Amino acid sequence: MGIEAWESMNIFRSYSPGLLMPQAFASPQFFCIDKGLKSKYNPLYVYFPGKIPREVFMPNNILDLIRARRSTRVFQDRAVLRQDLETLLEAAVWAPSGGNNQSWLFTAIQNKDILLKLNELVRQGFQTYIPDDDYPGKQQVKIHSQREGFNFYYHAPVLIIASNKPNYENAMADCSLALENIFLTAESLGLGSCYVNQLHWLQNDPGLRDFLFTLGIPREHRICNSAVIGYTVKPSPVPARKENTVRIVE
Numbered sequence: 096m097g098i099e100a101w102e103s104m105n106i107f108r109s110y111s112p113g114l115l116m117p118q119a120f121a122s123p124q125f126f127c128i129d130k131g132l133k134s135k136y137n138p139l140y141v142y143f144p145g146k147i148p149r150e151v152f153m154p155n156n157i158l159d160l161i162r163a164r165r166s167t168r169v170f171q172d173r174a175v176l177r178q179d180l181e182t183l184l185e186a187a188v189w190a191p192s193g194g195n196n197q198s199w200l201f202t203a204i205q206n207k208d209i210l211l212k213l214n215e216l217v218r219q220g221f222q223t224y225i226p227d228d229d230y231p232g233k234q235q236v237k238i239h240s241q242r243e244g245f246n247f248y249y250h251a252p253v254l255i256i257a258s259n260k261p262n263y264e265n266a267m268a269d270c271s272l273a274l275e276n277i278f279l280t281a282e283s284l285g286l287g288s289c290y291v292n293q294l295h296w297l298q299n300d301p302g303l304r305d306f307l308f309t310l311g312i313p314r315e316h317r318i319c320n321s322a323v324i325g326y327t328v329k330p331s332p333v334p335a336r337k338e339n340t341v342r343i344v345e
């Protein structure tokens with residue numbers, strides 16, 4: 096590969112770290128990437144030798160990706176590649192943040208023993224947890240937590256906990272935007288994902304906080320949300336879109 100191709104590749108990497116066409120890097124066919132399209136939506140083309148230049152950053156592709164993402168709750172017992180995990184975390188930290196705070200922390204856990212210990216603490220935490228609002232999900236999970244085989248992370252091989260500094264009103268918004276980046280990137284890498292709220296609900300549980308502290312999550316951090324990631328077993332149902340939820344005012 097000539098120097099030009101390398102430079103082009105670095106341009107591509109800096110724009111989209113494996114996000115759009117990870118297979119391009121794996122392919123020996125990979126030849127050259129160029130920049131220079133006019134539209135802000137189309138900053139890049141990927142060139143394959145002997146083929147017509149292929150657009151990879153079209154708005155329709157992004158919409159397809161957004162529509163294809165589903166919450167996955169059944170996972171294969173297969174680890175996520177380290178490279179893919181790093182790509183997910185990179186997608187997270189490229190999310191927008193209020194005032195460019197970037198005060199978040201994403202803690203990815205792949206260790207099965209740690210995940211099981213966390214599950215036990217969540218199960219215990221729900222025994223004394225009193226839901227503080229009418230959100231039915233909280234009541235359901237409390238009931239589920241008393242059942243045999245309860246697993247709040249759906250036995251996924253990866254759990255990513257998003258936490259943020261206290262006394263920062265955009266903490267949740269920033270982490271949620273980062274999580275959506277993770278979900279969409281996961282979809283682009285052929286991985287399933289799901290938002291899980293249990294650690295957020297139990298964030299004031301002292302035993303859980305002690306354990307999270309041992310994983311490097313500061314005690315004062317708000318636990319905003321978490322994502323589970325892994326290989327899907329079967330497609331998830333597609334919930335229909337509700338009507339009358341958008342308006343265009345001209």
Ligand SMILES: Cc1cc2nc3c(=O)[nH]c(=O)nc-3n(C[C@H](O)[C@H](O)[C@H](O)COP(=O)(O)O)c2cc1C
Pocket residue numbers: 164165166167168232289290291292293331332334
């Ligand atoms: C704020 C928020 C909290 C959620 N909490 C959970 C959760 O604790 N457990 C879970 O299985 N799914 C959770 N979900 C996923 C939703 O149930 C899911 O997005 C919804 O049913 C629509 O399905 P879809 O993601 O496949 O479009 C949550 C989603 C959001 C946005």
